Amino acid sequence: MFPFNFEWIWDASHLIFMGGLWYALSILGAGMTFIVIKTIIDTAQGKGGHHH
Amino acid sequence: MDSALIPKGVKRCSFFQFMGGLGAVGLVLAWGVYAMLLCWIKGLNQTNMNDYYGFALWIWADLAVIALGGGAFFTGLMKYVFGKDELKHIINFAVLIGFICYSSALLILAIDVGQPLRSWYIFWHANVHSMLTEVAFCLSCYFAVLTIEYIPLILENRQIDKVPFWHNLSHNMHTYMAVFAATGAFLSFFHQGSLGGVAGVMFGRPFAFREHLFIWPWTFFLFTWSAAAYGPCFTIWLVRITEKITGKKLVRETAIQLLAKLAGWMMFTYIIAKIIDTLYWATVTAPGLGFTLKDFYSNNPFYGFWILAAEIVVCGVVPAVMLVMPKVRQNPYGLFIAVTLGVIGVSLNRWVMVLQVMAVPIMQFDQWVMYIPSWQEVATTILPVAYGVILVMISYRYLPVFPNEAELNPIEPETPPVVEAETAESDDTAGAEQGLTPAEA
Numbered sequence: 001m002f003p004f005n006f007e008w009i010w011d012a013s014h015l016i017f018m019g020g021l022w023y024a025l026s027i028l029g030a031g032m033t034f035i036v037i038k039t040i041i042d043t044a045q046g047k048g049g050h051h052h
Numbered sequence: 053m054d055s056a057l058i059p060k061g062v063k064r065c066s067f068f069q070f071m072g073g074l075g076a077v078g079l080v081l082a083w084g085v086y087a088m089l090l091c092w093i094k095g096l097n098q099t100n101m102n103d104y105y106g107f108a109l110w111i112w113a114d115l116a117v118i119a120l121g122g123g124a125f126f127t128g129l130m131k132y133v134f135g136k137d138e139l140k141h142i143i144n145f146a147v148l149i150g151f152i153c154y155s156s157a158l159l160i161l162a163i164d165v166g167q168p169l170r171s172w173y174i175f176w177h178a179n180v181h182s183m184l185t186e187v188a189f190c191l192s193c194y195f196a197v198l199t200i201e202y203i204p205l206i207l208e209n210r211q212i213d214k215v216p217f218w219h220n221l222s223h224n225m226h227t228y229m230a231v232f233a234a235t236g237a238f239l240s241f242f243h244q245g246s247l248g249g250v251a252g253v254m255f256g257r258p259f260a261f262r263e264h265l266f267i268w269p270w271t272f273f274l275f276t277w278s279a280a281a282y283g284p285c286f287t288i289w290l291v292r293i294t295e296k297i298t299g300k301k302l303v304r305e306t307a308i309q310l311l312a313k314l315a316g317w318m319m320f321t322y323i324i325a326k327i328i329d330t331l332y333w334a335t336v337t338a339p340g341l342g343f344t345l346k347d348f349y350s351n352n353p354f355y356g357f358w359i360l361a362a363e364i365v366v367c368g369v370v371p372a373v374m375l376v377m378p379k380v381r382q383n384p385y386g387l388f389i390a391v392t393l394g395v396i397g398v399s400l401n402r403w404v405m406v407l408q409v410m411a412v413p414i415m416q417f418d419q420w421v422m423y424i425p426s427w428q429e430v431a432t433t434i435l436p437v438a439y440g441v442i443l444v445m446i447s448y449r450y451l452p453v454f455p456n457e458a459e460l461n462p463i464e465p466e467t468p469p470v471v472e473a474e475t476a477e478s479d480d481t482a483g484a485e486q487g488l489t490p491a492e493a
Contacts, residue, residue: 001178017180017189024193027235032200035228039221048216048223 057211057450061458064449077441084435087428088163096166098428105410109425110164113433115247115402117153117160118191119275120395122283124150124198125233125240130314132233141307144453145294146287147201152443154195156436163432183246183253190243197236201229205451241276248275251405258341259348259412260405262333270329271405277325278398281318284311285371285394292388294448300461302454312387316375319394323368330364348412352420355408363404367397 001008001018008014042048053067064070091098101108127146131139139146162168174188207213207222245268251260252269262269288308295302334345349357374380374390381387413419425433447453 001176005176007177013180017178017185021175021189021193024189024235024239027231028193028196028200031228031231035221035224039217039224042220042224043217046216048220 054450057209059210059450059452059458061463062461063463070445070449074442074445077438077445080434081438081442084431084438087431088435090428091163091166091432092168098426100424100426100429104421105407105423107406107410108423109429109433110160112403112406113436114157114160114164115406116399117156117436118244118247119279119398119402120283120286121150121153121157122240122244122279123285123287124153124201124283125194125236126280126283126314126318127287127311128201128229128233129237130311132230133237136310136314138304138307138310141304141454141456142287142291142311144205144451144455145291145303146284147198147205148444148447148453149287149290149440151195151198151202152436152440154191154198156440157191158195159436159439160432183249186246187243187250190239190246194236194239194243197232197239200225200232201236204229205447205453208452209450240279244276244279245272248272248405251409254409255341257409257412257414258338258343260409261337261341262329263337274322274326274329277318277322278401281315281322282394282398284315285319285391285398288312288315288387289391289395290444292391294444298448300457302457302460304456304460308387309381312375312381312391313378315394316372316381316390319368319372320376323364323372326364326368330360348408352411352422354422355411355420359400359404359408363397363400367393367400371397 001014003010058064065073087098099108123146127139127143130136131143162171165171174185175192178185178189204222204225207218207225212218213222248271249269251257252262252264252271254260260271262271264270265273288311291303291308338345338348349355349360371390371393374386375394379386380390407423411420411422413421
């Protein structure tokens with residue numbers, strides 16, 4: 001649910017519940033995006049040719 | 053046939069033996085899938101749920117696997133956030149079990165909602181006053197965390213790891229895993245707790261209702277606490293069973309002992325809190341609502357005081373005391389008995405908080421209502437077990453689930469007779485071309 005949905009109400013319940021969901025999803029999404037971008041850069045630089 | 057995919061330095065059964073095992077478990081899986089399709093196509097009339105039992109076997113299984121899967125978040129929290137590095141020897145398996153438990157929970161819910169195509173409604177049309185909404189949010193997000201934790205294990209497959217991109221991705225995911233582990237612990241705290249909170253806020257059900265701290269009833273904290281305490285027991289229990297089946301030592305004893313010790317102290321403190329909670333509920337909360345303790349445990353064919361004693365004493369106090377005593381914990385039989393009792397204890401707790409809550413009569417004209425699940429419910433509850441066994445089999449065969457397996461079970465190279473060695477020279481050369489040592493091949 002987003003603030004532009006007709007069911008949205010600007011109250012504490014909606015802000016805490018939906019805010020918590022977006023917060024968690026943002027951490028996971030941003031974390032994975034960062035890792036994928038770093039991996040692309042690492043691979044382009046020729047890293048990962050050997051195995052650890 | 054598939055030797056190139058098997059981790060280096062470990063021995064596995066033949067491919068045909070493996071496929072035979074998969075086929076046997078696959079039959080059970082197919083039975084569960086058939087029952088699941090019946091529920092989806094014909095509807096929830098395939099179950100024995102009714103107006104008394106809106107929550108039934110599935111919800112018990114859901115709560116039980118979520119509690120048992122708590123080993124993943126607790127082990128991850130201890131390793132990545134509190135720096136218990138010894139747990140790195142068991143974290144892969146804990147993540148695998150967590151992944152299986154949470155995907156099973158979501159599968160069971162997909163059957164239980166009856167209309168799985170509308171599952172997304174809970175996110176789009178969320179009821180922000182429901183603890184179950186919080187459960188759905190945290191459960192989905194935590195499953196994403198477990199998937200993120202499981203992916204590097206897949207990428208470490210011998211062949212996939214040869215591709216530089218996948219190798220780098222696995223390496224980078226490992227490097228930043230602490231962020232996801234901490235997020236997972238945060239999410240677990242809330243969804244485990246809210247599952248307990250659902251029962252504790254039901255003021256119309258005196259058997260479940262508890263006093264509150266702000267908006268959270270004590271059951272909120274007890275559920276999180278018990279998952280952190282009993283989840284690792286399930287991980288250890290499955291490690292021991294896998295070791296028994298494979299005939300190998302798979303995890304360093306130091307890691308097992310550390311996890312068992314942590315679980316033991318968590319259980320010990322939990323069970324003290326649970327006893328205090330039970331005493332207060334029995335002497336203050338329930339009488340305040342017009343009930344005596346005897347009302348909850350008599351005049352019915354199944355729920356007697358035995359279930360309270362079994363949950364709190366036999367499967368609570370006893371394993372907790374066993375695990376905090378080093379001598380008992382270090383004894384293989386003592387450890388196995390303790391974790392087995394722990395697994396039964398938390399499952400019993402979830403049964404009581406789901407099923408007995410429904411059975412207890414509330415109104416004067418009510419009677420105890422017993423519930424026996426239909427075969428479709430039983431089959432769909434066994435379905436995740438079969439799925440879990442299959443995923444463990446595949447992961448164990450092709451992925452480095454147990455990083456110390458090769459070290460703990462060295463393969464002794466066979467010394468062929470001199471004459472045969474000369475004649476077999478060409479065969480050895482062919483093996484070397486594939487990059488395999490004879491033992492691995």
